[in-house]
Amino acid sequence: MRNYSKKGLSLAFIFVLLFSMTACSGEKSTSGKAKEKEKVELAQGVTKDSVKIGTIGVQSGALAFIGTPYFEGMEAYLNKVNDDGGVNGRKIELVKKDDEFKPDKAVQAMESLVYDDKVFAVVGQLGTPGVMATESIVKDEGIPAVYFGSGAKQLTKSGENFFPVQPNYYYEGKLMAKYAVEEFKAKNVVVIYQNDDVGRDGVEGFAEGLKELGKSGLLKEEGKLAVGAADTDFTVPVQKAKSLNPDVVIVYSLAGATTGILKEFEKVNFNVPMITTYSNADASFLALAAPGAPNVIENLHVMGWVDAKPEKLKPLMDAMAKYFPNQKVINAYTMAGWVAAETFVAGLKEAGDNLSWEGYIKAMNGLTFTDGLAPEISYVKGKREGVTKMALSKVTKNDKGAFIFELKTDYTEFK
Amino acid sequence: MVEFFQNVIAGLETGSLYALAALGLVLIYRTSDVINFAQGEMAMFSSFIAFTLFQQTMSYPVAFLGAIVFAVVLGFLVERIFIRPASKATLVSKMIITLGLIMIFNGLASAIFGIDMHPFRKALTMDNMTIGEVIIQPNAIFIISITLVIMAILFYMIKNTLMGIAIRATAQNETTAKLMGVPVSKVYSLSWIIATVLGAIAGVLIAPTTNVSTTMMAEVHLKSFIAAVLGGFGSFVGPVVGGFVIGVFDNLVGYYISLQWKTVIVYALLIIILIVKPTGLFGKVHRKKV
Structure with a gap:
């Protein structure tokens, strides 16, 4: 009698389990369609009024003298864009991660940006060791990555979602x-x-x-x-x-x-x-x-490769004076950070509301950007050399x- | 032949700086058995002091002497605050303390002086001399000379003064030295002070080449360590010879054999020397008698 009741209990449990699983999958199939539709329209990190992007680079230690002005340049440009109303009504939110110029920390930072912070794109990752160490993650995930603070030639062949700007050595x-x-x-x-x-x-x-x-x-x-x-x-x-x-x-x-x-x-x-x-x-x-x-x-x-004529530099100088008034160092690294943000935003404008990863990559593939500090950046016909005019x-x-x-x-x- | 002499003189110049720093390492090792891994960072900190003083006063002697005075205080404080309280700790623990000091001094230097590189003037800025076709910088002669003078003073002190005898006695056997009335604690302090001063001098003299930065001593410290190993940690003469050998050998191998492979060749040869003579060129094997 005891055995029968045990068997019955087990069967009932399996039944309940199967039922609940079916119910769950059913729920997924009905409301999931709507979610999938939403996913196609907006990739991770994108909402109606914001786009979250991430960046990685050295911000502490002996090489922080590179990262500090570089990220300030990037933030100055993004602040300016946001203060002007953002891109298509979306403000750009920047998540910064410090890798101390160490590849292992860069990998952790990239995983955190892509999987935890769920950023839309990685912009201006700084430093060849970190860029090389995280290349496979960016490649596997297919997340758009714009501008690398690296002259490694490998980046020209890394994939469709890689958009180098800085000339390779x-x-x-x-x-x-x-x-x-x-x-x-x-x-x-x-x-x-x-x-x-x-x-x-x-x-x-x-x-x-x-x-x-x-x-x-x-x-x-x-x-x-x-x-x-x-x-x-x-x-x-x-x-x-x-x-x-x-x-x-x-x-x-x-x-x-x-x-x-x-x-x-x-x-x-x-x-x-x-x-x-x-x-x-x-x-x-x-x-x-x-x-x-x-x-x-x-x-x-x-x-x-950066056109540093005073008239070209004026927007950068004005933005730095406004957002980083105490910063006396405005150098090539500041300009590089500015160009990184500038290039990403150019692609964002080109993509319009089609902010899936595919949509952004498609827009970037049609981009020839000549209004920035760099003389010309073009990704047309799969070009990935970055700036070629020097x-x-x-x-x-x-x-x-x-x-x-x-x-x-x-x-x-x-x- | 011009190139040969040019390379030898340059090798002697950098080699003398390796020798100075190596001597500091050995002095601490002989007296307290500790290898001070933070020697390079302490020298870097002293170089920043020299740089700051030079910016304030524009006087090289003030900057140079200021760095030495600072090194005296720094060496004393490091020994009293970090090393002496750990006198009963194992050697490994003491060495880990010096590894920790690397982080402390590097972090402090970044926080106080910033992370940029700064150019620093040479001790002597007069025009180069030309002997035959060999170009000699007066500053190179100054560096080699000052190194030799400092080492001569140090050797004289160790051999002929009471304090030197105390250092040698402590180096040989701490307990016996104590029993014989040697103020061992003072010997430790003095060793750390002298070693820090030697490092500071090496730092200030190499700064015009490497620029003043938080990473300026990385290469010099590594080479000085190798010089000490090559010459023998058990000897005071060895590290000096080791420093000169590495400086000159590096250049001659680079010029006459292969620039790209010079590091590999030089250090492979050093390893062979150490296999043949594990205690270094001037090190002695101490056998315990039963």
Whole structure:
């Protein structure tokens, strides 16, 4: 009797369970249709009056000097857009995550943004290590990712939902080759490069650029000189470079190493035209490098992709004065952050109310944006090179004796 | 031949800074068995003091001496506040304390001085000299000379003064030294003070090359540590020789063999040396007699 009652109880339990499951699935099938419809129209992070976006980058620690002005530039632009009424009536809400320039923290931050904060897009993720570490998450989820604070060439092939803006170092290297050949009429070039992703992409691009121009002979194998980013003694690469008697030297390294290289040039009085990456196209670099190399720095040319004419910079300056009145540092990083926000918003305007991920990606695929600080950004026909028009500026002294960058060429592409 | 001398002189210049910092490491290790992993960060902090003083006064001697005075106070305080209370702790715990000090000094420096890089002037800014075709910076000669002078004073002090004997006695056997009336606590304090001053001098002298920043000592500290291991942690002469060897060897391998592979080649050779002589070039094997 006891067994029968146990069996009965079990059957009743299974029945109740099955019934409730069916009921649940039924509920899903009726109200789910409406929800699915809503999902098609509005992706995660989008409401009637807001769009939530996320960003990741270094905001504390030794490299916060990059992230601080960068995110201020981004916030200044978004604040301005919001104060002007937002985009299609939607205010943009920015969620910032600090990865301390560490890839593992970037992964946590990306997961948090996509799965917990449920942002609509990731905008302006800063730093190659973090960008590379989170690439697979962005790819798998298909979330739109606009602007990367990274020059890694891999991003040009990462996928349909990736929208790089900043030029990649490989492409910049190619363009440097064009300038070395056409502007400097170089016959013998030496490249001193930082032995990491930045420098290696740059030197590869430079060699490829020479090859495409039919001038491979300009750069010999012994003319590729590697330095470490944290090196304290640059005697060897500079001695080697000098012994090769080049007519142009490409310095493909970031501020710290470039400063050391320039000091060594100054020490041995090595006067030769130099071209360096856009990463050094900033007044803070000049303030750091010029005291140790006051003579040879005037041989330095930098690549640039941001049009920093006063009239172009005015909206940025005004917004910074309004939203960050105590910030005295407005530099290339501030401009980069501004461009990141500018590019995302351009896509948002283009997408209109079709704010599904597919809708935004489709809109971005038709975008050619020329109204911002960057000369031109186009994703038409699947282009993912980011900014391709760059110009060359030369370091020179102004009337007050201060070192400045003077634009020397038009913004051109490698063709 | 010009390139050879150019590389050797530059190697001696950077090598002397590795030697100074390495000597500080060894001094603390010999007296208290602790490896001070925060030596580089403490030197960085002192360099920021020099930079700040230079900005205020525009006087290099004031900045230099100010950094040394600060280092004296810093070394004393670190020993009294962090190390001495942990005198009964295990060696591992003490080393972890010095690892913690890295975070403290780095965080403090970021908070107080900011996170930007700053250029810093050389000790001597006069024109370069040319001997044959070899270009020599007066500042390089100054760095090598000041390092040699400091080391000579230190060696003299350790060998010939009462305090030096106390340091050597404490290094050999703390308990016996105590029984013989050596003020061991004072020896510890003095070691930390001297080591911090040596680090500060290395920091101020390398600052014109690396710029003043919270990360300025990373490479120097690592190389000084390797210099100490190469020369032998058990010797005071070894780290000095180790520093010079690394500085010069780095450049010669980079120039004559391969710039790209120099780090791999140099440190592979160092590992081979340590396999052959595990106590370092000048280290001695102490055998306990039963």
